[in-house]
Amino acid sequence: xxxxxxxxxxxxxxxxxxxQNMCIFYAEAxxxxxxxxxxxxxxxxxxxxxxxxxxxxxxxxxxxxxxALAVYFDLLDLKVAKKRLRDLKTGRDRLIDSNxxxxxxxx
Numbered sequence: 001x002x003x004x005x006x007x008x009x010x011x012x013x014x015x016x017x018x019x020q021n022m023c024i025f026y027a028e029a030x031x032x033x034x035x036x037x038x039x040x041x042x043x044x045x046x047x048x049x050x051x052x053x054x055x056x057x058x059x060x061x062x063x064x065x066x067x068a069l070a071v072y073f074d075l076l077d078l079k080v081a082k083k084r085l086r087d088l089k090t091g092r093d094r095l096i097d098s099n100x101x102x103x104x105x106x107x
Contacts, residue, residue, distance in 0.1 A: 050065070
């Protein structure tokens, strides 16, 4: 069973709660996040498309860029994972048993 709940207005969050296993998925939590300003240069064609899409959707360009980068970083995570697996298969990396790690760390 899934329920939508609203959290206090100051956090501007909504959560989808799966009451069977108590998973919570947050959508939109921008008001309490730290933002960093970047000065970037992008291709004119991409800039024009960004402008068009932002106007069409009524979204800020920075928001669209942030979401696009998040998706791209997910793709990069996959690329890095594949590279690490390749390194493992070719012997460039090796696995260490977790018990040995914990023992060495004194855990």
